[in-house]
Amino acid sequence: MAEPVITVDALTTHYGAQCVLRDINLAVAEGEILVIMGGSGSGKSTLLYHLLGLLEPTEGAIRILGMDINRCSNRELEDVRRHTGVAFQGGALFSSLSVGDNIRLPLEEHTGLDRSTIDIMVRMKLEVVELAGREHLMPSQLSGGMVKRAALARAVVMDPRLLFCDEPSAGLDPVVAAGIDDLILKLREALGMSIVVVTHELESAFKIADRIVVLDQGAILASGSPAELRAHPSDKLQRLFNRQPEIPDFDADAYLHRLMGDAVP
Amino acid sequence: MATLVDRLEIIGRRTVSGVAEVGLAGALLADTLFWLVVGPWRRQPVRLGAAVQQMAEVGVYALPIVTVLGLTIGVMLAIQGIYTLRNFGAESHVVVGIALSMTREFGPLITAVLVAGRSGSALAARLATMRINQEVDALRVMGIDPVRYLVAPPLLGLLVMLPALTVFTDGVGLLGAGLYVDNELGMGLVPYAQRLKDVLKVDDVLHGVGKSVIFALLIALIGVVNGAGVTGGAEGVGRVTTRSVVQAISAIVITDMLFAFAVTR
Numbered sequence: 315m316a317e318p319v320i321t322v323d324a325l326t327t328h329y330g331a332q333c334v335l336r337d338i339n340l341a342v343a344e345g346e347i348l349v350i351m352g353g354s355g356s357g358k359s360t361l362l363y364h365l366l367g368l369l370e371p372t373e374g375a376i377r378i379l380g381m382d383i384n385r386c387s388n389r390e391l392e393d394v395r396r397h398t399g400v401a402f403q404g405g406a407l408f409s410s411l412s413v414g415d416n417i418r419l420p421l422e423e424h425t426g427l428d429r430s431t432i433d434i435m436v437r438m439k440l441e442v443v444e445l446a447g448r449e450h451l452m453p454s455q456l457s458g459g460m461v462k463r464a465a466l467a468r469a470v471v472m473d474p475r476l477l478f479c480d481e482p483s484a485g486l487d488p489v490v491a492a493g494i495d496d497l498i499l500k501l502r503e504a505l506g507m508s509i510v511v512v513t514h515e516l517e518s519a520f521k522i523a524d525r526i527v528v529l530d531q532g533a534i535l536a537s538g539s540p541a542e543l544r545a546h547p548s549d550k551l552q553r554l555f556n557r558q559p560e561i562p563d564f565d566a567d568a569y570l571h572r573l574m575g576d577a578v579p
Numbered sequence: 580m581a582t583l584v585d586r587l588e589i590i591g592r593r594t595v596s597g598v599a600e601v602g603l604a605g606a607l608l609a610d611t612l613f614w615l616v617v618g619p620w621r622r623q624p625v626r627l628g629a630a631v632q633q634m635a636e637v638g639v640y641a642l643p644i645v646t647v648l649g650l651t652i653g654v655m656l657a658i659q660g661i662y663t664l665r666n667f668g669a670e671s672h673v674v675v676g677i678a679l680s681m682t683r684e685f686g687p688l689i690t691a692v693l694v695a696g697r698s699g700s701a702l703a704a705r706l707a708t709m710r711i712n713q714e715v716d717a718l719r720v721m722g723i724d725p726v727r728y729l730v731a732p733p734l735l736g737l738l739v740m741l742p743a744l745t746v747f748t749d750g751v752g753l754l755g756a757g758l759y760v761d762n763e764l765g766m767g768l769v770p771y772a773q774r775l776k777d778v779l780k781v782d783d784v785l786h787g788v789g790k791s792v793i794f795a796l797l798i799a800l801i802g803v804v805n806g807a808g809v810t811g812g813a814e815g816v817g818r819v820t821t822r823s824v825v826q827a828i829s830a831i832v833i834t835d836m837l838f839a840f841a842v843t844r
């Protein structure tokens with residue numbers, strides 16, 4: 315079997331005295347979608363920042379695309395980053411640049427392509443995320459869902475082998491959130507990349523994941539395919555799922571249909 | 580009540596973080612120089628377009644207010660000078676005092692204080708906002724060095740424009756003083772200019788301009804260090820912005836005094 319695109323080996327990290335990540339081991343295969351799930355404060359973002367090489371672990375090793383990102387040279391890390399795309403939680407679009415210029419930026423910085431070629435590539439990615447014709451808008455003029463789409467377009471504009479998404483559907487209404495989930499699946503199909511998604515949304519995790527890793531208080535509580543997790547939920551896992559806030563007697567879909575009628579896709 | 584030991588510990592910690600900030604400023608400066616020299620070779624040049632835009636921002640747009648302040652300071656120096664010298668019946672010597680204090684002290688000082696308030700604060704606020712919106716993280720994972728992309732252009736802008744503005748302030752200040760002197764002593768602008776030419780040495784102007792280069796470094800580095808060190812949300816942005824202005828103005832005034840002590844005395 316080919317080497318996994320991500321290998322995390324015995325990763326442990328402390329913030330001062332607090333242990334925020336404890337003995338994390340995981341691997342992501344080529345073309346796989348891994349979902350990192352867990353409640354608030356379970357260490358999801360911290361783990362993601364380690365995978366991005368933005369935080370250094372206290373112990374353990376992380377290999378991304380065959381490179382130990384904490385021990386390789388800056389040049390090698392840069393090389394890894396050119397094959398990696400990241401969609402941050404808030405989008406992290408550059409507020410002084412238009413949507414089009416945001417998406418164009420990695421191409422302009424890293425390739426010697428001429429303007430018209432770059433324009434074509436940007437337009438293609440805008441089509442994929444269904445933002446065609448919106449490239450002139452500024453980030454402040456976008457809705458929450460559009461920000462996430464633009465961030466995804468920027469993340470994949472270099473056709474990365476590996477895509478990271480932090481809470482891609484958090485803070486969106488259920489219809490738009492489902493659209494983002496579909497978009498992630500579409501990106502994998504169209505561009506064949508491996509994807510790591512961080513989320514606390516149970517439903518979207520089970521929808522898009524090939525494999526799920528559940529974090530609790532910095533440690534892996536359970537991992538496996540959605541089917542495996544459904545079939546063998548341990549007591550602790552059950553409790554964690556039940557901890558997700560539920561609104562009793564509230565059918566969001568029915569409510570939306572009543573509100574918006576046929577406009578709901 | 581805090582014990583003496585507690586207080587000593589707080590002072591100790593602040594000292595350590597203060598030294599760390601100075602170290603960070605030095606590292607930033609070294610990094611900027613590195614990218615200026617090495618960037619083009621690596622096909623990652625410092626963005627000159629952005630630097631030019633910063634120059635307009637720092638220099639050109641500040642012209643109206645600098646003009647007003649320069650004229651005012653000039654008139655003020657003339658009033659004070661004439662008032663002081665009248666006691667000795669030596670009003671006609673007022674030009675020497677005006678020329679030297681304007682070019683050696685007030686021109687550089689007033690311009691730097693103004694630019695610290697206008698541009699240093701803007702730099703700190705911009706970087707802080709970008710940090711909080713994860714835009715700086717986004718740059719790093721794109722393999723775009725934040726120092727090259729975000730720090731070098733405003734640093735260049737300040738290094739070019741503050742000295743230029745200082746010369747401009749000197750000019751309008753001397754003009755303002757001349758107008759007042761002409762009005763008060765009936766000297767005539769041409770003899771005033773002639774007198775200026777006699778008493779003012781190139782060294783005096785260069786002394787001021789040299790200081791303004793150092794002031795520019797102080798404003799830029801203090802702005803960047805504060806912006807990069809932001810914690811908390813929008814409130815944090817406000818805090819570091821204020822802090823950067825207060826620190827920059829203090830640093831400018833103290834440096835100016837040290838200069839006067841070392842060179843003018």
Ligand SMILES: Nc1ncnc2c1ncn2[C@@H]1O[C@H](COP(=O)(O)OP(=O)(O)OP(=O)(O)O)[C@@H](O)[C@H]1O
Pocket residue numbers: 329334352353354355356357358359360361514
């Ligand atoms: N810079 C930091 N310094 C100290 N502790 C931190 C820091 N960042 C995070 N933590 C702690 O690490 C733990 C994990 O935080 P993290 O942000 O990774 O959680 P999360 O799973 O992403 O939560 P959320 O869903 O709310 O974003 C928390 O207990 C948090 O308090």
Ligand SMILES: [Mg+2]
Pocket residue numbers: 358359360
């Ligand atoms: Mg988080």
